[in-house]
Amino acid sequence: MESETKSEIIDGTNRVLCKHGYAGLTMQKIADESSMTTAAIHYHFDTKEELLNVFLDNLIERFTEQLASEATDPRERLRAFFNAVFTSSNPDANGFPVAIMELKTQAPFQGLFRERFLGLDDMMREVVADIVADGIDDGHFEETDPDEVARLVTTTINGAHVRKVALGEPLDETHHVLENTLELHLGWPSGSEVVA
Amino acid sequence: MESETKSEIIDGTNRVLCKHGYAGLTMQKIADESSMTTAAIHYHFDTKEELLNVFLDNLIERFTEQLASEATDPRERLRAFFNAVFTSSNPDANGFPVAIMELKTQAPFQGLFRERFLGLDDMMREVVADIVADGIDDGHFEETDPDEVARLVTTTINGAHVRKVALGEPLDETHHVLENTLELHLGWPSGSEVVA
Numbered sequence: 113m114e115s116e117t118k119s120e121i122i123d124g125t126n127r128v129l130c131k132h133g134y135a136g137l138t139m140q141k142i143a144d145e146s147s148m149t150t151a152a153i154h155y156h157f158d159t160k161e162e163l164l165n166v167f168l169d170n171l172i173e174r175f176t177e178q179l180a181s182e183a184t185d186p187r188e189r190l191r192a193f194f195n196a197v198f199t200s201s202n203p204d205a206n207g208f209p210v211a212i213m214e215l216k217t218q219a220p221f222q223g224l225f226r227e228r229f230l231g232l233d234d235m236m237r238e239v240v241a242d243i244v245a246d247g248i249d250d251g252h253f254e255e256t257d258p259d260e261v262a263r264l265v266t267t268t269i270n271g272a273h274v275r276k277v278a279l280g281e282p283l284d285e286t287h288h289v290l291e292n293t294l295e296l297h298l299g300w301p302s303g304s305e306v307v308a
Numbered sequence: 309m310e311s312e313t314k315s316e317i318i319d320g321t322n323r324v325l326c327k328h329g330y331a332g333l334t335m336q337k338i339a340d341e342s343s344m345t346t347a348a349i350h351y352h353f354d355t356k357e358e359l360l361n362v363f364l365d366n367l368i369e370r371f372t373e374q375l376a377s378e379a380t381d382p383r384e385r386l387r388a389f390f391n392a393v394f395t396s397s398n399p400d401a402n403g404f405p406v407a408i409m410e411l412k413t414q415a416p417f418q419g420l421f422r423e424r425f426l427g428l429d430d431m432m433r434e435v436v437a438d439i440v441a442d443g444i445d446d447g448h449f450e451e452t453d454p455d456e457v458a459r460l461v462t463t464t465i466n467g468a469h470v471r472k473v474a475l476g477e478p479l480d481e482t483h484h485v486l487e488n489t490l491e492l493h494l495g496w497p498s499g500s501e502v503v504a
Contacts, residue, residue: 133417135331210416216474217409221329229474263485268460270474271467278412278425278466289459296492 118166120146121153125167130207134214137164161222168215168228171208175232179239186247187300193239197269198287209273209283236269237262247298254299261297265290314362316342317349321363326403330410333360357418364411364424367404371428375435382443383496389435393465394483405469405479432465433458443494450495457493461486 124146128137131145137160143150157163181192219226240262247253272286295301320342324333327341333356339346353359377388415422436458443449468482491497 130416133331133414134329135414136417210413213409213413213470216470217329217406217413218331219474220326220406220476221332226474226476233471233475260485260488263481264464264489267467267471267482267485268463269467270470271463271465274409274412274466274470275429275463278415278422279429280416280422285459286463289456289463292456293460293489293493297489 117148117152117156118170120148121156121163122167122170124148125163126171126207126211129211129214133210134218161224164215164218164222165224165228168225171212172228172232175208176235179236185252186243186250187252189243190240190247190294193243194287194290198272198283209276213273213277233266236266240265244298247300252300254297256297261294264293264297268293313344313348313352314366316344317352317359318363318366320344321359322367322403322407325407325410329406330414357420360411360414360418361420361424364421367408368424368428371404372431375432381448382439382446383448385439386436386443386490389439390483390486394468394479405472409469409473429462432462436461440494443496448496450493452493457490460489460493464489 121142124142125137127145128141132141139150139153139160142148142153142163146153153163157166175196178196179193181189181196183189183192215225216229219229237259241258244253244256244258244261248255248258268286268290272283275281275286276283291301317338320338321333323341324337328337335346335349335356338344338349338359342349349359353362371392374392375389377385377392379385379388411421412425415425433455437454440449440452440454440457444451444454464482464486468479471477471482472479487497
């Protein structure tokens with residue numbers, strides 16, 4: 113499939129998930145939200161689940177790209193991680209929590225969704241644990257358990273997404289709370305400037 | 309409506325949400341999962357949304373009852389709160405996160421759901437902030453911002469529910485992480501015995 117067609121379908125799917133939720137997702141609505149016909153969508157995807165697996169891969173891939181940082185200082189890397197998670201230059205940033213929560217609640221019924229979310233979670237925890245371990249090694253962070261900090265960070269991010277969806281609360285609220293908590297774990301105020 | 313009929317419909321709704329999700333919830337499936345006919349369910353509830361608003365009130369009411377504790381020591385009250393949230397004698401305990409997440413993802417599309425979740429969140433944060441403030445006053449907890457601790461606790465609990473649903477992770481994992489974090493905030497290891 114050409115990548116333009118694919119992005120067209122993926123973007124349409126994102127808009128439908130954000131407007132109508134998983135329960136309201138139909139091939140017809142995706143066609144309405146894109147320049148494709150339902151026949152063209154069916155030509156590329158046999159089922160809604162097949163389409164959503166590709167959609168999820170794409171969502172995770174774009175998110176993973178956002179997490180990539182060129183910084184080497186663990187404090188800068190942690191800051192970049194939080195910026196990628198809690199804010200975004202992507203105009204769809206507000207839609208991301210809605211789309212991802214819609215699919216997460218389908219995980220008990222869709223094994224392939226669950227596999228992808230387990231992979232995403234492993235990746236995120238590994239990124240954070242690496243940053244924390246490096247920061248301890250180079251003396252910028254206090255001695256602590258990197259895996260446990262990573263688990264706290266990912267669980268809190270999961271919570272931020274639910275709060276955005278269920279309560280309409282901005283992600284910033286959780287960013288602020290997490291920064292203050294990490295200061296206790298790492299002995300480093302992550303909201304502050306990094307002085308080399 | 310007699311309370312027996314109501315519980316029958318509510319329990320059936322819970323089972324359908326846990327088995328099929330919001331997207332698969334129909335009056336027919338609720339009838340199949342209870343001893344009611346679809347006609348009887350329609351007699352009590354005009355729409356699926358009306359039924360789900362009552363279901364949600366009931367879920368929140370039962371949860372609020374679980375949070376009630378007779379303890380007076382803030383440390384015991386915090387312990388009781390965590391026991392109510394992370395473990396439960398209720399046989400539906402494993403279903404609770406699935407059912408509540410299914411409805412939370414509907415909040416962007418259902419204003420009445422969102423109102424209820426905002427109320428539930430206010431209540432939970434108030435309970436935790438009161439416990440923390442009392443613990444600081446009586447000298448068992450270190451000086452800290454009770455509202456910020458309450459926000460951290462509720463966000464982490466929100467995250468635990470997503471992780472249960474999306475990853476199949478037991479709630480205990482988050483309980484453990486939260487206890488260790490709170491020890492840093494409160495200077496009190498909440499997993500330890502309370503000695504008066």
